[in-house]
Amino acid sequence: MSIDRDKLLEGLDDERALFGLFFAFGNRLQAAGDTFYEEITCKQFFLLICLSVFQGTPPMINELADVMGSSHQNVKQLVNKLEKAGFVTTFYDKEDRRKVRVAATEKIGILSDRYREQEEKFMTGLYDGVTKEEVKLTYKVMTKIEKNLMRIGRRDK
Structure with missing residues (x-):
């Protein structure tokens, strides 16, 4: 039996429905990605x-955490697993040995080459029926909401 989510959400204001959709979307994206x-x-x-996306000097873990919107601890765990698998390497900064930097290895290129066609199909399927203008507008709105979340997060500390 399949649930008609649209029917369930009838009467709920758009802001609250969108709030819930963010969570459902994240779960679905992660589930699809984990099988990829x-x-x-x-x-x-x-x-x-x-x-x-970092150009020049490889980023520190806290810089990666900031871009990812995640905690230093969670990113450190991801980095450790990726380092064990040979996809990244960590090293101490030359000027400040307290800073740990993260750099990609050549193994990432091999992974990218292996899945390039599959990635293209996934992205095409993900945006099927969505116009370039809709993607642009969605990106614009989502970045505004993200800035609000970042402001709220700083205020609550």
């Missing part, structure tokens, strides 16, 4: 994507 790669989890893949 044999070698790594969806969260580990997300860390690798975040790592790839």
Whole structure:
């Protein structure tokens, strides 16, 4: 028996429905992502994507945590698992030995090559029926909501 979620949510205001959708979306995305790669989890893949956006000096774990919207401790655990699997390496900063930096290894390129076609199919399927304008608008709205969340998180500390 399948539940008609739209019918369940009738009468709920859009803000609350969207709030719940964020959680459901995250769960579905992680579940789909965890079946995608044999070698790594969806969260580990997300860390690798975040790592790839840093140009020049490899980031510190806390910088990765900030980009990922996660705690230092959770990112450290992901980094440790990825390092054991050979996808990243960690090293102490040359100027400040208290800082631990994270760098990608060549193994990431092999992973990317192996799954490139599958990734393209996934992205095409994910955005099926969604226009470029809708993607742009969604991105714009989501970044505003994320900034609000970051502000709320700082205020609550």
